[in-house]
Amino acid sequence: MIWNWLKNPGVRWGLIVGVVGTFVGIVGFNVVVAHTNTMEFCTSCHSMSYPLAEYKKSFHYKNTVGVQAGCPDCHVPHTYPDLLIAKVMAAKDVYGEIMGHIETPELYEKERLTMAKRVWAKMEATESRECRNCHDFEDMLSDEQGRRARRKHSEAQKKGGHCIQCHKGVVHEMPEGYEG
Template sequence: MSEKGISTPRPGFFRRLWRFLATPSGVFSLGLLLFVGFGSGIVFWGGFHWALEMTNREEFCISCHEMKDNVYAEYEGTVHQNNASGVRATCPDCHVPKAWGPKMVRKIKATKELYGHFITKSIDTPEKFEDMRLKLAANEWKRMKKTDSKECRNCHAFEFMDFTYQENRAAANHQTALDEGKTCIDCHQGIAHNLPAGYLEKYEEVVAEMDGQNLLPQSKPNESAKREMQTYLDSQ
């Protein structure tokens, strides 16, 4: 209170805070707060990253029987699992983007798969899985078409291919794909997993149902492609 009996207004919160921070105690408190906050951030980020990567391992992917008994069983013995070079592509290598943003988007979308596993049990038997196989495969083909087969190109890229070392038909097809701007999934379907039953007959129907924007590979396979695919199916 002033000499004339008039109350002096109390300084505002930010002014009082500023005055406190200007003192040695304030500087120490601020430093301690920043240290604790920074340390907590590191611990949180490390824990989050560790948990994220734990869900990005093949062991996690096949921890549910729907994957282990169906698509993983088909993957075993393929060139992506065992080959002369020893380079192995696991589930996340092909189905989870490596870039942070797309990876998080994929992880968020994967929560729907958890719902299907625990709640609706939409593919919990081999029969249910086969009924859904074409739609499940089409969803993945659509995703890869949108991203220009990004995961495939982590290992296979046109600019690093030496066509002279490839079998004649493969070299010609790769050159055509390069010239026409095609992407890996346009031609390479069913390379690690069985193709759905009725694939050739139902393909155009699925394309129309999915989007109608030609985001799926080869919306209308030509007769040559159909013959080659049928030969492949008959050999399985």
């Protein structure tokens, strides 16, 4: 029955086009996702030059061990479907860039607290998932930390705490008006 169906040239060509189209679509989609997950892409918008300058002053950019965490490492989930959801949600950022909502340093500063709160809420909801891709209590050399850091990390580990609860403003400047 199926063999007879496949003998029809229209069905056969439709199947070939469908298989090839699906393959090209999947490969193309993954290429686009990979490209939009690069530092170059993330910082290509004019308004991202402000957080980029802050990032370049941070330990996540340059440090003694030579490990660098870029924008996607901290701001984009590493697994599907969360990664796809983040990409769709990023459309508002593209819209904001096109509309000029944060194109000057003054406009950027005006929106900084709102943007930071949005990112912090996302990190809180995921219990600092992206941070924990690199940072793990079990892998920390607690004995080499300062007394306060050692105590705070130990408390956080016992209470199920996570990074963003204490480490706001690690890479980017704290927004004016933040009370925390």
